[in-house]
Amino acid sequence: MNDEQLNEDIEIDVESNPESVPETPPQYGVGPFSIREVALAGVWLVAFVVSFFSVSALRFDSVWTSGLLWILTIGVPTAAVFLIVLRRLSPDGIRRVGSLGIDQFASVAFSVSAVLWIQLLWESIAIVVADGPWVRSWVMWVQLVMMLAGVVLTVLAPFIPVICEDFRDRREVPAHRNARPIRPISARPAPEARPAAGEPEAYPTGEYQPVDFAAAGFAASENAYAPASAEFSDTGAQAAGWDSAEQSTAEQTYTGPQPTTSHQAFWALVPVDRDVYDESGAPIFRVGPTAWALVIEDRGSAFVVRHEDGRVGYLHDVSGVTRG
Incomplete structure (x- = not known):
């Protein structure tokens, strides 16, 4: 059994034995979801609906018809919200994406999407500065605001008093091996010095026993x-x-x-x-x-x-x- 399987078995054991978990203050929300999770789902829903409108002001061109633009702008945040919902409805389901927890993956997803929308905004402003037309529609502004709200609800949530309760009093579980502290790096041993040309090679002491030629006549x-x-x-x-x-x-x-x-x-x-x-x-x-x-x-x-x-x-x- 490897480390990852062992950690998952420990988590399952803790979840199946609630009496072994220390008592924590109750957390209230909306149904099975916390207030932060409901707010994040609402932000995603608005961004998902708006994504079907045209991003371009010159012709119809949504993120779904712009090649692979949809993957990072709305696709990855959609996967993150889906995993957050699945975590509440199926506690034994997916717990991590690679070495990232669900909340860590959501932070990365909304951060990457926000940066991409900022890039599109930067390009639009650069075109206007170069005496060009405004090529983006209102969709860009709405998507940028929604993704920044997602960053607040994921990356900055532990520091905001209203929604930080979602991260308090969480039980301690073994970390994934990729998320554990790194090992110290040791210096490589210095290579053994080789004898110069013409000098006899040195041999370890005791490997060869000298012959007593005088005793042999x-x-x-x-x-x-x-x-x-x-x-x-x-x-x-x-x-x-x-x-x-x-x-x-x-x-x-x-x-x-x-x-x-x-x-x-x-x-x-x-x-x-x-x-x-x-x-x-x-x-x-x-x-x-x-x-x-x-x-x-x-x-x-x-x-x-x-x-x-x-x-x-x-x-x-x-x-x-x-x-x-």
């Missing part, structure tokens, strides 16, 4: 780590977790991909410079014939290689690789 050269001698010592092999059989196997030359995956680490020397790629397929570093590369996993058709700075990637071309 390897000596660090100037460019990369290489075996301390042509043959591993037993101490170095045991420290690296290799037994004697694996040590002898590691000394053989690798000539092609293995069908099975091995998780034993070993050193590898590629015959030519080759790229090592990350999971997305982008090259991250290179290995070559001048330095030994540490392979932490043999996946048959590819090696998982760890760089001396901790980066890990995939060497897809494993042909001619020599295992150290």
Whole structure:
């Protein structure tokens, strides 16, 4: 159930249980309608009847025959008055138009219509100032007065002592989600600074664990780590977790991909410079014939290689690789 349905259910529950609503002073009107609603309906009725007369003083041209002029001049106020009447006769009917309550929608409807009639009046005066004829009939004046009266009975009604009673002591109900207070806007986090060209990329601490090459029996050269001698010592092999059989196997030359995956680490020397790629397929570093590369996993058709700075990637071309 979404927020809008929940709010409507709460309103229905309150209306169906009058005893749960705090006692309010009685409001008297004309039948089921308040004085303000009757006055607003009377204003609309006059405007609706007058709308069938000609707005033009030169030829017959009412708002109903002037294209889409009728929508904002009389159509939208008519819909607003219809909803106000329906609200009294059918309390479980339409309660809002979008996120606007019925009274809010009526305020917008009569305000927009009044502005449009003011625009027509402005155009008529502009034509007369330019030495032209008066092109509007008395209908424009009546409609303008009626729409301004509608604005008074909707927008200004809560501030007028005579008709403000229609807005007093109304029960509190949950607001539509579009009418609730706005959420605060948080500043976007600053983007992480990228390393300059030629500098190694920084990796989160703890993501990659450094390898103790000294404990594995390897000596660090100037460019990369290489075996301390042509043959591993037993101490170095045991420290690296290799037994004697694996040590002898590691000394053989690798000539092609293995069908099975091995998780034993070993050193590898590629015959030519080759790229090592990350999971997305982008090259991250290179290995070559001048330095030994540490392979932490043999996946048959590819090696998982760890760089001396901790980066890990995939060497897809494993042909001619020599295992150290």
